[in-house]
Amino acid sequence: MAAKKTGKVTATKSAKRVANTPSIASAPIVPSWHVAPDSTRAWKTLKKLSVRGKQAQLRTLFAKDRKRGDTFSANALGIHLDYAKNLIDGVTMDALHALASECGVARHMKAMFAGEHINLTEKRAVLHVALRAPKGAVIKVDGENVVPLVHEVLDRMSAFAQRVRSGSWKGFTGKRIRAVVNIGIGGSDLGPVMAYEALKNFSERDAADRSMVFRFVSNVDGEDFYEKTRDLNPEETLFIVSSKTFTTLETMTNANTARAWSLAKLKNPAAVAKHFVAVSTNAAEVSKFGIDTANMFGFWDWVGGRYSMDSAIGLSTMLAVGPTGFSEMLAGMHDMDEHFRSAPAKKNLPMLMALVGLWNREFMGFGTVAVLPYCQYLSRFSAYLQQLEMESNGKQVQLDGTPVRWETSPVIWGEPGTNGQHAFYQMIHQGTSPVPCDFIAFARPLHDVDVHHDILIANLLAQGEALAFGKTPQEVRAEGTPSWLVPHRTFPGNRPSNTLLCEQLSPRMLGRLIALYEHKVFVQGSIWRVNSFDQWGVELGKVLAKNIIPELSGSAKKPNHDSSTQGLISRYRALRGRAK
Ligand code: G6Q
Numbered sequence: 001m002a003a004k005k006t007g008k009v010t011a012t013k014s015a016k017r018v019a020n021t022p023s024i025a026s027a028p029i030v031p032s033w034h035v036a037p038d039s040t041r042a043w044k045t046l047k048k049l050s051v052r053g054k055q056a057q058l059r060t061l062f063a064k065d066r067k068r069g070d071t072f073s074a075n076a077l078g079i080h081l082d083y084a085k086n087l088i089d090g091v092t093m094d095a096l097h098a099l100a101s102e103c104g105v106a107r108h109m110k111a112m113f114a115g116e117h118i119n120l121t122e123k124r125a126v127l128h129v130a131l132r133a134p135k136g137a138v139i140k141v142d143g144e145n146v147v148p149l150v151h152e153v154l155d156r157m158s159a160f161a162q163r164v165r166s167g168s169w170k171g172f173t174g175k176r177i178r179a180v181v182n183i184g185i186g187g188s189d190l191g192p193v194m195a196y197e198a199l200k201n202f203s204e205r206d207a208a209d210r211s212m213v214f215r216f217v218s219n220v221d222g223e224d225f226y227e228k229t230r231d232l233n234p235e236e237t238l239f240i241v242s243s244k245t246f247t248t249l250e251t252m253t254n255a256n257t258a259r260a261w262s263l264a265k266l267k268n269p270a271a272v273a274k275h276f277v278a279v280s281t282n283a284a285e286v287s288k289f290g291i292d293t294a295n296m297f298g299f300w301d302w303v304g305g306r307y308s309m310d311s312a313i314g315l316s317t318m319l320a321v322g323p324t325g326f327s328e329m330l331a332g333m334h335d336m337d338e339h340f341r342s343a344p345a346k347k348n349l350p351m352l353m354a355l356v357g358l359w360n361r362e363f364m365g366f367g368t369v370a371v372l373p374y375c376q377y378l379s380r381f382s383a384y385l386q387q388l389e390m391e392s393n394g395k396q397v398q399l400d401g402t403p404v405r406w407e408t409s410p411v412i413w414g415e416p417g418t419n420g421q422h423a424f425y426q427m428i429h430q431g432t433s434p435v436p437c438d439f440i441a442f443a444r445p446l447h448d449v450d451v452h453h454d455i456l457i458a459n460l461l462a463q464g465e466a467l468a469f470g471k472t473p474q475e476v477r478a479e480g481t482p483s484w485l486v487p488h489r490t491f492p493g494n495r496p497s498n499t500l501l502c503e504q505l506s507p508r509m510l511g512r513l514i515a516l517y518e519h520k521v522f523v524q525g526s527i528w529r530v531n532s533f534d535q536w537g538v539e540l541g542k543v544l545a546k547n548i549i550p551e552l553s554g555s556a557k558k559p560n561h562d563s564s565t566q567g568l569i570s571r572y573r574a575l576r577g578r579a580k
Pocket of ligand 1: 187244247248251391535
């Protein structure tokens with residue numbers, strides 16, 4: 001009963017906030033400390049240093065400083081960051097730190113933690129850090145301390161998760177829930193999938209076991225829904241409809257299909273209350289869909305989609321690893337928030353990763369970054385980071401709307417090692433464009449199976465070494481290789497990488513890693529002077545798709561497209577047996 005009441009309160013507050021969307025009539029005021037990077041002294045210094053950087057050789061840099069590995073590494077919270085295999089030196093690092101200072105990164109960070117409206121184009125605060133603040137902390141948005149609101153939702157999520165995990169939450173026909181299907185896309189999917197994969201080993205806690213099945217339906221492609229539900233029993237299946245707006249085309253299409261799929265077996269619309277819960281900020285739409293807002297878990301407009309996996313959007317994660325595991329993940333994120341806030345810049349992990357990344361992107365001209373976790377549990381980590389980094393910082397204009405005069409987000413991609421080694425590492429080692437790599441590994445495995453872990457870690461270390469130092473033609477020749485084959489077997493080396501060697505994977509460690517990358521993105525966005533918290537670039541395609549949908553099915557008036565698009569529409573219609 002209490003939960004129900006709280007649910008309604010949360011829903012009403014959320015709805016009010018959605019209705020209070022700020023006016024876009026007036027342009028935002030960009031704080032004066034947000035200076036353009038190319039107007040700083042440090043930028044000019046770095047441009048000069050880049051000439052030297054492009055000629056530098058890692059072999060020489062390592063020979064000159066025998067302790068380079070120590071010089072360019074930092075350690076905090078069980079994470080060791082070795083960035084020595086980048087084409088940097090002390091002077092470059094000093095200039096990069098000066099750039100961060102001149103660009104007001106520290107002031108910007110303060111503004112974020114203080115709940116200022118740093119998402120300037122949407123006129124909102126950016127407070128994912130409040131989602132992991134401990135009970136009792138005070139973080140205000142527009143004068144209101146939001147930490148109690150966060151914990152109120154977390155408590156409701158915990159109570160619900162315990163009921164489902166213990167089997168006391170029953171489906172409509174009285175059976176316990178054995179399958180949880182999260183329906184969501186983008187920020188309402190990538191974090192939850194990544195965290196589930198990363199932490200599934202920790203699901204045998206809080207008196208639950210790993211017998212519960214977790215699925216994630218995101219794509220509007222009906223094949224996704226079909227494959228993820230084909231072997232499930234509606235009587236034992238709980239759907240979490242995760243959508244901040246509750247209007248996203250893909251998610252609402254999948255949610256409607258899920259409701260029909262459930263009711264085809266359960267027959268009674270009253271079953272929806274037992275088999276559907278919602279995670280959203282939009283109580284009105286949740287109600288319209290037929291979900292009781294008592295079963296809605298809210299969050300707030302100051303939580304961006306790609307920064308929301310630690311909000312109620314993480315409900316599937318909590319169902320999988322239990323409230324204890326989830327709060328450990330939050331504690332890990334909070335650890336990194338505090339580190340980011342308080343560690344000196346030269347020992348600050350997010351700051352160092354951001355600055356080295358920025359050096360590689362702007363000054364060395366490298367266009368992509370491969371994230372290569374040597375840990376099968378992190379199989380979706382690169383996909384998650386793809387959104388975090390590219391949606392946040394893949395921008396062409398500055399905060400004031402003027403074009404950027406520098407590079408912004410690189411392309412982020414990657415797969416877990418060692419699989420990638422047998423696929424695309426050829427290009428990383430001998431292709432024409434160097435690809436800076438982030439190697440990520442845990443020293444202690446969760447399951448120490450025979451010799452596997454040493455082999456895994458040896459491979460990670462070998463890749464970083466091979467990329468950095470390569471193999472010269474002389475070395476190849478000295479092995480007795482025939483001269484015609486020498487060029488093929490030569491490795492140019494001098495290719496940069498970071499290595500993150502962490503103690504052991506746990507919910508807390510995962511939380512630290514996620515927040516590390518979140519803050520890295522923050523620092524880079526801050527220096528690039530872009531809004532890392534909006535995503536206008538995804539809008540146009542959505543609008544065009546809405547126009548095209550009726551044209552495919554035939555109900556629309558005469559379409560008006562370019563000849564390429566029109567031709568494809570006609571061909572599609574013909575292949576589906578529809579009239580010309
Ligand atoms: C993330 C983006 C985007 C969003 C999805 C889903 O920062 O805003 O990926 O998460 O479009 O949106 P809904 O949660 O509103 O369905």
